[in-house]
Amino acid sequence: MDKTKSLLKEKYKLDITNMIPQQGGWAALAYKICCNERCFFLKVYEKSRTSTSKWTALIDQYVPITVWLMKNSRLKNKLPVPVPTITGDFKSEDDRGIYLLYEYIEGETIGDKDLTMKQVDELANMIAELHLYGEEIPVGTNAIKEDFAVPFLMQMRTVLNQIDELPIDVELLILPHMEHLVRLIDTVERWSAVLTQRNLRMALCHTDLHHWNLMQSGGRLMLIDWEGLKLAPVEADLMFFIDKPYYQEFITNYRKMHNHFEINPDVLQFYRGRRKLEDIWEFMEQILFDRQEAQERAATINQLSKELNEIFLY
Ligand SMILES: Nc1ncnc2c1ncn2[C@@H]1O[C@H](COP(=O)(O)OP(=O)(O)O)[C@@H](O)[C@H]1O
Ligand SMILES: [Mg+2]
Known part of the structure; x- marks a missing residue:
């Protein structure tokens, strides 16, 4: 203090x-x-x-x-x-x-709660508004431009290649998912190379659109935690809504500003895969390289386990 x-x-x-x-x-x-x-x-x-x-x-x-x-x-x-x-x-x-x-911000984080229809419409309008802006704005965007790189993949592969050198609980956790994990790494790496060669429209994207980054403050919904701001294909944001029960409502509203917009499935696959690997690697890094107390470590192991259990879906 x-x-x-x-x-x-x-x-x-x-x-x-x-x-x-x-x-x-x-x-x-x-x-x-x-x-x-x-x-x-x-x-x-x-x-x-x-x-x-x-x-x-x-x-x-x-x-x-x-x-x-x-x-x-x-x-x-x-x-x-x-x-x-x-x-x-x-x-x-x-x-x-x-x-x-x-x-x-005086208000309430949405977090685990569901969005109301009004909040969904508000969120769709916010994201649609954000996606109207791109590299033409008078503030430099070069440093945040998407390059489809996945910089941690090499280190992740190295760690997985020497899996028997990891702490035994981590090894036992990862082993059953090894095949899926390596397949996902290969897929993401392939798309990373392919997408670099494509001429894709890019706009400002938040890239971390989960409900813990939304707050209801007085009469309005606020979007916080802009650390991930990127100039990127809009799938970088829209991937967060695809599986939501409110997706139809969301995208109908979104299309009022972006007429006839269609998701690019290749770009979507890259973003979903990369995000999954980022989450897995984040937890692996914490366990392997950060100094953690026993309780904190157990919580991270738990989170890693959850991520790995879903990997077959990718
Ligand atoms: N300006 C703010 N005023 C009040 N609470 C905030 C503010 N910004 C964030 N929070 C709360 O703190 C939590 C973590 O903040 P966030 O910016 O999302 O950090 P992180 O990058 O660690 O996820 C949010 O889920 C929200 O509940
Ligand atoms: Mg956050």
């Missing part, structure tokens, strides 16, 4: 009166920070975690794009508002971690 307090004082000129840990997501710790009446949401990416460099590398590239969207699109009031440091940076840093500060 003291370290965070002095960081916020030094970098943001904020005097914290209260700091409450929040249930974060996977990648970062989170706190509600209050300075008298005003409250903020602080995300802390710990440097000790393997995934941190991946999640924080592009902050300076994607935050300005979200700020542009807030000012110039109908997504105004629907995105989290970043709070810059006194020198105008969107992140700050100390020996422990990398920090991102946002205005606090």
Whole structure:
């Protein structure tokens, strides 16, 4: 608390009166920070975690794009508002971690709950609006342009090739799924090479559209957690809705702004496969390379097991 307090004082000129840990997501710790009446949401990416460099590398590239969207699109009031440091940076840093500060959103995370029809329509409008914008916007998008790379695949293959060197519980967990896993890796790798050669339309995509990244605040639905912002084929977003019971309602609304839009099945297959492998690799990395307490490790093993049990569907 003291370290965070002095960081916020030094970098943001904020005097914290209260700091409450929040249930974060996977990648970062989170706190509600209050300075008298005003409250903020602080995300802390710990440097000790393997995934941190991946999640924080592009902050300076994607935050300005979200700020542009807030000012110039109908997504105004629907995105989290970043709070810059006194020198105008969107992140700050100390020996422990990398920090991102946002205005606090009073509201409820959708999480496990179902969306109402009104929320589905609102979400479809938001995503359709986001997909109207591409590389023509006056903020650079080159750094976030999809290149269909799957950078962790080589390391994943190496680990799987030496599976008998893994901790025994991890080995026993993976072994029964080995064939499916290797087949999926091959498929994703093949599509990765093929899609690079195609001339696909690209638009701004959020790329992490699950219900834990949606909040209902007062009368409006808000889309948070923009770390994955990409210039990519829109299947990168639409893959999250394909299996939802509300897909028809969603896509009917979406098509009001994107007439006659059809999903490209090849691109969809690539994105679904890559996402599955990313999730599996994220958990493997945590177990193999992060320092975890026994309880945390058991939870990660459980999550990995769930992911592996679904792999035959891909
Ligand atoms: N600005 C905010 N104000 C209040 N709560 C927030 C805010 N941003 C995120 N949250 C809450 O914190 C959770 C994790 O935040 P998120 O940005 O999704 O982090 P992660 O990258 O770790 O998933 C969200 O599910 C939401 O409940
Ligand atoms: Mg999240």
